[in-house]
Amino acid sequence: MALKNLPIVPSGDPGALAEAANAGLQRINRPEIIEPEKVNPVVILYCPDGALSMDESGIVINYKLCKGCGICAKESEGIVMVPEYTGPKGIF
């Protein structure tokens, strides 16, 4: 068995809640913007993880920060939750 190359102080990338194979999060669903013109910009304030922001193209989602809670899809039109699994594979 080979010892994995890990930092001395247990830590991950900034904003990461968890250290997993994809360096990020364990989502079951991910939000996707299907109708950008319908998205209410106020939804940025609802995201508990600061995964939403706005640039010149409109609302953007940072999937490294998103934990897939679905609050944005509930609070705003134009966003839907799409099934996805990013966590470690194994027996659950």
Place this chain on the structure above:
Amino acid sequence: MNKVLITGSEAAALGAKLANIEVLGYYPITPAFPAMERLSKYIEDGELNCKFIRVESDHSALAAVLGASLAGARSYTVTNSQGLLLMTEVAYHAAGLRQPIVMGVANRALSAPHSRFPEHGDAISQAASGWIQLFCENNQDIMDNTIQAFRIAEELRTPVMVNYEGYIQSHTLEEVFVPDQEKVTAFLPLNRQPALDINNPRGVNTVTGPEFYTDYKYKQNEAVLQALTLIPSVAAEYNKEFGGKSCGLLESYRMEDAEHAIVAMGSIVSTSRLLVDELRKQGKKIGLVKVKAWRPFPAKEIFELLHNVRYVTVLDKNIVFGVGGALASDIKAALYGKGNMVINGVIIGLGGGKCGVSEIKETVDHTESSDSDKNRSEWFGL
């Protein structure tokens, strides 16, 4: 090199001051209190440039010190008994996050029933915490070990506990040789390794899946095991620099041709020395093994010293319920399947119980008597 008459608490404080600690987190508890009192005076008098964080509990004291250490500051705290128990959660954090914190522990018995007297129960409760644990025989040891602890902790990125007994050591005056500040500063170069870096932010203590957790724990265990070679080399270097007499993991005393060995740690080592001298005068082949490093446990070194003796009396100022004394259990494990000696684990001096020369002599006699069972712990002083 200065010779002074100070208490164990002052020796701990002086050791931390010579190490130029930068952050002290502390919550008052007796008998650890005088060490903090002395350190706060050093800070007030401008002799020590250190941030003293006053907190609302021992849990917060170690948490504050852990935060400071993550930011790269050389950090120190002192506590004992119930305070150490309250710190336990953060103690495991500090070890897992590999922070070189040094903590003085003025060992005191644990409640209930409530007791304020010396015993090793509090230190023993942290056996599996991942902290390196050193035990001190006298006030000189307290200062020497505190200075060496910073070197060990920073090199291995692992926290170190320096245990000295409440009252017997913390409140008793003894002669202590104090090294020069410049030499200690040179002995302990400050090599900051901050985990918190504004320019390179990281998420510290992230949730870790099973695929990484084992690896982290393996590396943590390797670091603690490295102390088995580092502690003796740091002690040797310390002795060379400062002309001290600090031992490595263990010290053997008159063990050359010994048939009976007393094994102990803490202040009871000093008492046992007197008994060994007395019995040697009467022609008895008896020796003493002082255990300075209890975690990591120097099993190989203990075996080398004890494999030829017939009797071993282990003095434990602690009780692990349902098992016996912690040191005796470790020694029995270290000697498993090797030799056929009688190992008598003695529970003595609990909650400040008397453990003078005559008491230790009784336990030694008992080990050699026919009614000693080598697989049981004897309770002394009932």
